[in-house]
Amino acid sequence: MPHSIFTSEFRPALGLRNRHVQTLLPRFLPRAPLSRRTEILNLPDGDFVELAWVISDGHEKRERTTALSDDAPLFVLFHGLEGDLSSPYARELLNAAARMGWRPVMMHFRGCGQSPNRLPRAYHSGDTADAYWVLGELGRRYPHAIKVACGVSLGANMLLKLVAEQGGDGLDLAGAIAISAPLDLAASADVLNQGFSRLYQRHLLKGLKAKVAAKLANGPLPISIGAHQLTQLNSFWAYDNEVTAPLHGFTSASDYYTRSSAGRLLSEIELPTLILQSLDDPFMPRDLFARFHQPSEAVRIELSERGGHVGFVEWRRGRLSSWLARRVSQQLDAWSGLPKPQAQAEVQSEAH
Incomplete structure (x- = not known):
């Protein structure tokens, strides 16, 4: 060890x-x-x-x-x-x-x-x-x-x-x-998209998407999807690729995970x-x-x-x-x- x-x-x-x-x-x-x-x-x-x-x-x-x-x-x-x-x-x-x-x-x-x-x-x-x-x-x-x-x-x-x-x-x-x-972060996103752990993913994504939806209702955001498409994001890979990455200067979810993992x-x-x-x-x-x-x-x-x-x-x-x-x-x-x-x-x- x-x-x-x-x-x-x-x-x-x-x-x-x-x-x-x-x-x-x-x-x-x-x-x-x-x-x-x-x-x-x-x-x-x-x-x-x-x-x-x-x-x-x-x-x-x-x-x-x-x-x-x-x-x-x-x-x-x-x-x-x-x-x-x-x-x-x-x-x-x-x-x-x-x-x-x-x-x-x-x-x-x-x-x-x-x-x-x-x-x-x-x-x-x-x-x-x-x-x-x-x-x-x-x-x-x-x-x-x-x-x-x-x-x-x-x-x-x-x-x-x-x-x-x-x-x-x-x-x-x-x-x-x-x-x-x-x-x-990439490995965690994979694990959270499997088996019982998907329940944790669903719970966390629900809170994240609600906040983004509220901001979209108040005006446009620098992301390429709308409110309906937001509801369809059912994994961290999808959410981070379409929301987290563009909002924070990353080219993709993969880029975000690579540069942010400690x-x-x-x-x-x-x-x-x-x-x-x-x-x-x-x-x-x-x-x-x-x-x-x-x-x-x-x-x-x-x-x-x-x-x-x-x-x-x-x-x-x-x-x-x-x-x-x-x-x-x-x-x-x-x-x-x-x-x-x-x-x-x-x-x-x-x-x-």
């Missing part, structure tokens, strides 16, 4: 090992309460993204009485395709960070927040520019805070691509965490990075990591036999709970002991 790949400690709850059960179960479990403050952050091209700042720890039905200091560690979450703050994993991860005294915030990709975005374009798996802009803004606001970014599914692929593009010191981050990342960049990552993945993920092939070059030494991949897609439900302390929240909390705890940005700068200054 490559030096970057380790066996995960995740163990599914008894009787809940099936990959589809693991994938779907989080939607049916009780969701912790969460209080948030929404911020509209304008982007250089005239569009915007919504930031959701979590202001309660999820275990108390009141807001914090003690404000966080400016140097409190910052946890930044990027959601999956058509996800938002109501996604089960978002609540679990953000609340876990809040309970640890971190400042949690989630960036909604364009059009995924409470309001539709302004421009014809939307977001996609390789769109790193908005996340780069947001992280830069957070760095300016909180220059002395340790920062960790976490991406889930589409957001995980995007984050891995971003950290590979920016190198070890191109981002004000202590580390990155990627969960259930579709590192080979798997080919794992060997270039310099930032400390944790990747959590299951071998039975119904969104991607089992041999996913065999398709790529050896990851860099900065990357730690934890593979579990079970877990589904962003599932990882375990039995702990007498109830079903999120192993992801527990594992991410452990990683945040490990990285919170790193020198803060100003201390790192002082050490570098003394060395010179």
Whole structure:
């Protein structure tokens, strides 16, 4: 086994090992309460993204009485395709960070927040520019805070691509965490067009097509199909070829998948990075990591036999709970002991 790949400690709850059960179960479990403050952050091209700042720890039905200091560690979450703050994993991860005294915030990709975005374009798996802009803004606001970014599914692929593009010191981050990342987008599109996984494809495409249909009703888009043809797109290959690619400057779905997949960049990552993945993920092939070059030494991949897609439900302390929240909390705890940005700068200054 490559030096970057380790066996995960995740163990599914008894009787809940099936990959589809693991994938779907989080939607049916009780969701912790969460209080948030929404911020509209304008982007250089005239569009915007919504930031959701979590202001309660999820275990108390009141807001914090003690404000966080400016140097409190910052946890930044990027959601999956058509996800938002109501996604089960978002609540679990953000609340876990809040309970640890971190400042949690989630960036909604364009059009995924409470309001539709302004421009014809939307977001996609390789769109790193908005996340780069947001992280830069957070760095300016909180220059002395340790920062960790976490991406889930589409957001995980995007984050891995971003950290590979920016190198070890191109981002004000202590580390990155990627969960259930579709590192080979073409392979994932193939898998999602087969068997039971087509139900996930149908559900996700329904949300995507509804947003495009609403924009078409308000005026023309730079795509070659109309509202009726949009309804006929029944696979990611078809949708990405006719909608995602032309809206975002790609020549085809194949071009989009090739240029946006982060798997080919794992060997270039310099930032400390944790990747959590299951071998039975119904969104991607089992041999996913065999398709790529050896990851860099900065990357730690934890593979579990079970877990589904962003599932990882375990039995702990007498109830079903999120192993992801527990594992991410452990990683945040490990990285919170790193020198803060100003201390790192002082050490570098003394060395010179």
